Structures are given as structure tokens and as C-alpha cells.
Amino acid sequence: MTSSIEALLPSTERALLHRIATAQAEGRVPSLVGAVVRDGRVVWTGSRSCVDGHGPDADTQYRIGSITKTFTAVLVMRLRDEGLLDLGDPLEKHLPGTGVGEATIAQLLCHSAGLAAETPAPWWERTPGSLRPELADVLGERPVLHPAGRRHHYSNTGYTLLGSLIEAVRGVSWQEALRTEILEPLGLHRTGTQPVAPHAGGWAVHPWADVMLPEPGEDLGLMAPAGQLWSTTADLCRFASFLADGDERVLGLGTVREMRTPAVPPEEGDWNGGYGLGLQLVRRGGRTLVGHSGSLPGFLAGLWMSVKDGIGAVVLANATSGPMPGAVAADLVRIVADAEPRIPEPWRPLPEVDAALLELTGPWYWGTYAYGLGVLADRGVxxxxxxxxxxxxxxxxxxxxxxxxxxxxxxxxxxRVVRRADGSASHLDLGSFVFTREPYEQGDAVPGGVDEGGWRGL
Structure with a gap:
């Protein structure tokens, strides 16, 4: 017996609406839109706006800032999977003359290359990219601040280098690679480098008075791979599902899992966060979330996915400061996961029995530690x-x-299984560790041998 779990309970929907309404009101933002995706389907959208009757919907574009970096990272991982580069390659191998030493592609992806966080003045987010026409203008005279590979130091300029790397290896612009390799295959038709109506305008809200000022919307030029994109909650929910399950048209599940794996230790004192290959990783309420936050003048964005729960959330707002969309999105995930936990799939027996594999199941001993070996699908254990x-x-x-x-x-x-001359299983060898059927049995293949006196009392 199966049942549909697409629709959320009315009580859950009200809790979600209350959370974004509180964020919009207390954060003092002109508009805020949120959405929740569960098991690949958008199950809720909601918005709040300062203009009655003009609330944004899931198709309204907002600027997403550094969530752009995850898209850029996906393009780099595609090049790796095609064998066109290795993550251990120094950037100089594919993009010579940058002056960033032996920083590797992996280190750039996880912000451990030691590069400066920002470009030289003026502030790149509020000025046109034409002021920085060359990589030398982006990197400045002192592009490297820390030894490569030693610490996590978030770097916007590092993702400019990755965008230029993509162009050098792929032979097309970053924008073209993005469109043909990610946006079109995943059906992200409302995501792009320039806004297309309907879209929100970016605003600054006065910190001490309820008045607003429009923010400039600059084309970032070479810095585009670090933060240029515009998108919608509907598109980003689809992207969040891709980050959970992969898509062979873009990246397989194995590579997506690799991106979600912590690549650098967290900063001192922040043991609830980390960074993978183009993805931020956080722990909230015992739950692991993967995704990214984003901001540019006039806009704030957050995307989080709980892979274990199959639930993701996106929150977008059009103000320079205010609520933290990442925190709000994490709350949306928590509300749904706690109120409506995932219903487990029915237990089903394996389609066939492998007698030789079944023979290996049960207890094994590493020294005196007792382990149990079980069978998984596809002959896994x-x-x-x-x-x-x-x-x-x-x-x-x-x-x-x-x-x-x-x-x-x-x-x-x-x-591996080590067998005796008669074909029976002697022991398991796991990276040189020996697992035997009995703990320290005489005659077993225990490294160092077993005392001839055997087991004894006091």
C-alpha cells in the first residue's frame, strides 16, 4: 500500500509561512520569497512583500550572489570527470601566468589556496567589471596571503580564477559553458547572468529608519563566476535536488557526493561548519545541510539541502542586509523534517541469493572486537x-x-576474503587488518600468532 506525500499538512504550511513572514517583518526587507523541495518536488512556496498584492512568486528572479560559486564548481568537476584536468593539478598547468604559485584546483574549489578574499579597491560588488579587465586587475599585487592548503580562507578571487580555468580548458566562455552544461540539461530556464522580468529590484534599507535606497546592479565582468547569477526559488529547488541526487546529464551521484564531502577543516571555533568542493556544509539541530549562501548589494540568498531527509529550502530577499536567508532556509528544512519525517521505503528481500556471499555473513573478530558482516544490494557488504x-x-x-x-x-x-587450500574462508583482510571467525583461535591467521597457552582465568 502506498500513499502520496506530495502535499504538506496545513499546520506545516502555516509554520513555514509564519517563519518567512517573521523574517520579512523583523529583517525589514522589501520582499522575501521561500520554497521547499521534498524528494525532488516543490511542495511549498510562499512570499511576503511590503507592497500589498504584489508578492513575488517562485518564478520571480533575485540575484543569488555566491550561490553562483556552486554552479562554477560543477563546471570544474565536469572537466575533471571528462579527464581534462585533475583536482591535484596546479592552476598554472592550465592557466599559466596568474602568479598564485602552486595552488591546486582542489584548493581553489574549497577556499584553501591562501588567496585574498577580495579584489583590490574599489569594492568589486558595487562597481562595473570593466574596471578589472584582466586577471592581474582582479588579483592585485599581493594575491596570496596564506600558505596553500593550510587553512580555509574564503576567496572570491579564487572563483574568478576557476571561471577563467573553465574558459581556457573548455574553449568557450564561462556563460556559454554554464548555459549548455548545467542550465539547459537541468531545465533551469529562469537562471542566467542578467535579469529577465519578472525580477526584483535591489534595495538598501536604512539601519535606523524605515526608508530605502536603490542599489546599483553591476555586471561583474571577470568576477561573474563568483557571484553574477540571477535565479528563482523554483529553479534553485531543482538545483538543490541535483545536489542531493546528481544527474548523469550533468554530474553523476558519485561526483556530487564528492563535492559534499568536507575538504578542509572548519575555522577555529566553528565546528558546526565546513566547506566541500564548491559547497558549504553546516550542522543544524543534529542535521547535516549542504548548499550555499549568497549576497550582493541589494540581495540576500540561501539554499540548503538535507540529503538524509530529502528536503531542501531556498530563501531569497531583495535587501543589502536584514534576515539571514541561510538561517531561514535551514529553519524551513527543520520545520518540514520535524513535522513530517520521511516515510521509510518498505523492506523488500534481495532479488536473488548469492550462496557464497551468504556464507560470509555473521560475526567476525578483529582481535577481540566483534563485528557483523551483512549483505547489501548489488553484492555489496x-x-x-x-x-x-x-x-x-x-x-x-x-x-x-x-x-x-x-x-x-x-x-x-x-x-578481500582469504581462503584456505580447500576453498573455505580463512579470514577477511581489510587494509592489512585480519578478521577471523573466532577471537584469537589457535591456528587462525592472526598477525603475531596466538599464545600457545590459550585463554585462561586469573
Whole structure:
């Protein structure tokens, strides 16, 4: 028996509306629009505006600032997956003459290349990109502030370099690559480098009086890959779903998972946040969220996805300062996930039984630590401690009869069965660790041997 879970409960919808209404009122922004996506479908949209009867909808464009960086990162990962570059390559290999030393592509993606956060004056977000026609104008005389790879230091200029890298390797403009490789395949028809009506105007709200001032909307030129894009909540919900599930037309799930993996340690004192390859990572209320925040003069944006819950949220506002859309979007995810938790899929048996694999299931011992080996789909296996803490991991089956670790301590490590002359399983070898059927049994292949006296009492 199945049931549709597309529609949210009225109580959940009211809680979502209350959250964005509070954000718009207390944050003093001209307009704010939010949306929630669940299991790939937009299940709620809402907005609040200072003009009665003119609330924005899910098709209204706002500038999304640094959420643009995630799109740029996707383009870089596509080049990697096609074999046109390696993330360990120094930038100079593909884009010589930048003066950023041996900073690698991976370090640029995760903001650990040591580059300065901003361009030389004037403030690039409020001035035309024509003032910085060359990379040298973007980087300035002192582009590197920290040793590469040592710390996370957010860098807008680093993503300008990645945009130029894309152009150098792909042979087309960043905008063209974006359009043909991401926007069109994912159906993001209301996302682009320039606003197309209906779109919001950018405003600054006076900090001490309820009055507004229009903000300039500059074309950022070379800085576009760091923050140029305009988009809608509908488009960004589709993009959030892509960040959860991948799409073979753009990036496979394995690569998207790689982007979501922490690539650098968090800043000192901030152990609830981190950065992957073009994605921000945060922990909120015990829940892991992936996505990005964004801001440009006149606009604020936030996109978060809880992959485990299958729920994402987008919040866009048209003010220079005010509510933090990232915090509001995280709250929208929490409201839905807590009020309407995901209904598990029905348990179903495997389509076929592999007798040889079934024979390996059950308890195994690493020294005196007890583990249980279980079978997963597609001949994968899972190794978990039976008591207390331990190194649990899932393993993918390989064609040669071994398995490769997918997560935790054993990610990438090889698990294999070592058999005796008669074909029976002697032990499991996991990255040189030996797992036997009994703890320290005489005659087992235990490194260092087993004391001949055997087990004894006091």
C-alpha cells in the first residue's frame, strides 16, 4: 500500500509561512520569497512583500550572489570527470601566468589556496567589471596571503580564477559553458547572468529608519563566476535536488557526493561548519545541510539541502542586509523534517541469493572486537561493530571479487576474503587488518600468532 506525500499538512504550511513572514517583518526587507523541495518536488512556496498584492512568486528572479560559486564548481568537476584536468593539478598547468604559485584546483574549489578574499579597491560588488579587465586587475599585487592548503580562507578571487580555468580548458566562455552544461540539461530556464522580468529590484534599507535606497546592479565582468547569477526559488529547488541526487546529464551521484564531502577543516571555533568542493556544509539541530549562501548589494540568498531527509529550502530577499536567508532556509528544512519525517521505503528481500556471499555473513573478530558482516544490494557488504563504538563501513563489490570501502575509516580501502587450500574462508583482510571467525583461535591467521597457552582465568 502506498500513499502520496506530495502535499504538506496545513499546520506545516502555516509554520513555514509564519517563519518567512517573521523574517520579512523583523529583517525589514522589501520582499522575501521561500520554497521547499521534498524528494525532488516543490511542495511549498510562499512570499511576503511590503507592497500589498504584489508578492513575488517562485518564478520571480533575485540575484543569488555566491550561490553562483556552486554552479562554477560543477563546471570544474565536469572537466575533471571528462579527464581534462585533475583536482591535484596546479592552476598554472592550465592557466599559466596568474602568479598564485602552486595552488591546486582542489584548493581553489574549497577556499584553501591562501588567496585574498577580495579584489583590490574599489569594492568589486558595487562597481562595473570593466574596471578589472584582466586577471592581474582582479588579483592585485599581493594575491596570496596564506600558505596553500593550510587553512580555509574564503576567496572570491579564487572563483574568478576557476571561471577563467573553465574558459581556457573548455574553449568557450564561462556563460556559454554554464548555459549548455548545467542550465539547459537541468531545465533551469529562469537562471542566467542578467535579469529577465519578472525580477526584483535591489534595495538598501536604512539601519535606523524605515526608508530605502536603490542599489546599483553591476555586471561583474571577470568576477561573474563568483557571484553574477540571477535565479528563482523554483529553479534553485531543482538545483538543490541535483545536489542531493546528481544527474548523469550533468554530474553523476558519485561526483556530487564528492563535492559534499568536507575538504578542509572548519575555522577555529566553528565546528558546526565546513566547506566541500564548491559547497558549504553546516550542522543544524543534529542535521547535516549542504548548499550555499549568497549576497550582493541589494540581495540576500540561501539554499540548503538535507540529503538524509530529502528536503531542501531556498530563501531569497531583495535587501543589502536584514534576515539571514541561510538561517531561514535551514529553519524551513527543520520545520518540514520535524513535522513530517520521511516515510521509510518498505523492506523488500534481495532479488536473488548469492550462496557464497551468504556464507560470509555473521560475526567476525578483529582481535577481540566483534563485528557483523551483512549483505547489501548489488553484492555489496557492510561491516559494523556488534558492541560499543567501532569503525563501521559499507563496501562496494568489485569485478575481481574484492570490495572497496565507501565511507568512514575504510573509505577506499580493499576488503578481500582469504581462503584456505580447500576453498573455505580463512579470514577477511581489510587494509592489512585480519578478521577471523573466532577471537584469537589457535591456528587462525592472526598477525603475531596466538599464545600457545590459550585463554585462561586469573
Amino acid at each position: 557492510e561491516l559494523r561493530p556488534l558492541r560499543g563504538q567501532g569503525r563501521a563501513a559499507r563496501f562496494r563489490a568489485e569485478a575481481d571479487g574484492t570490495w572497496t570501502g565507501l565511507d568512514g575509516y575504510y573509505a577506499g580501502e580493499t576488503l
